[in-house]
Amino acid sequence: QLQLVESGGGLVQAGGSLRLSCAASGRSISSYTMGWFRQAPGKEREFVASINWSVTDIHYTDSVKGRFTISRDNAKNTVYLQMNSLKPEDTAFYYCAASQGWAHSRPSDYENWGQGTQVTVSS
Numbered sequence: 001q002l003q004l005v006e007s008g009g010g011l012v013q014a015g016g017s018l019r020l021s022c023a024a025s026g027r028s029i030s031s032y033t034m035g036w037f038r039q040a041p042g043k044e045r046e047f048v049a050s051i052n053w054s055v056t057d058i059h060y061t062d063s064v065k066g067r068f069t070i071s072r073d074n075a076k077n078t079v080y081l082q083m084n085s086l087k088p089e090d091t092a093f094y095y096c097a098a099s100q101g102w103a104h105s106r107p108s109d110y111e112n113w114g115q116g117t118q119v120t121v122s123s
Contacts, residue, residue, distance in 0.1 A: 009117030022096030030074040038092035047105035
């Protein structure tokens with residue numbers, strides 16, 4: 001059973017940075033496509049970024065391009081989301097997700113989800 005645990009969230013001022021981590025346990029994620037999503041209060045879950053197993057296919061939602069970077073360390077069974085130049089509109093609960101098959105921006109593409117970590121950006 002694959003389990004995902006996010007960490008690294010917190011409160012940061014606008015313009016600041018955070019690095020989220022998603023630690024996987026139970027099985028190796030080396031062959032999985034991994035994604036990050038976020039959900040703000042009263043809004044639907046939104047795609048943020050994805051990375052395939054070989055790091056040859058990486059996608060970002062337009063609003064984070066140039067500011068966020070997704071990466072993975074298969075040896076550590078961990079995926080990261082480096083978030084720079086944070087804006088108040090980035091405030092949300094951030095979730096890590098894993099897919100054994102092809103996956104991109106739809107939550108339904110992913111079978112496994114973490115519990116999430118809160119990111120709050122103050123103005």
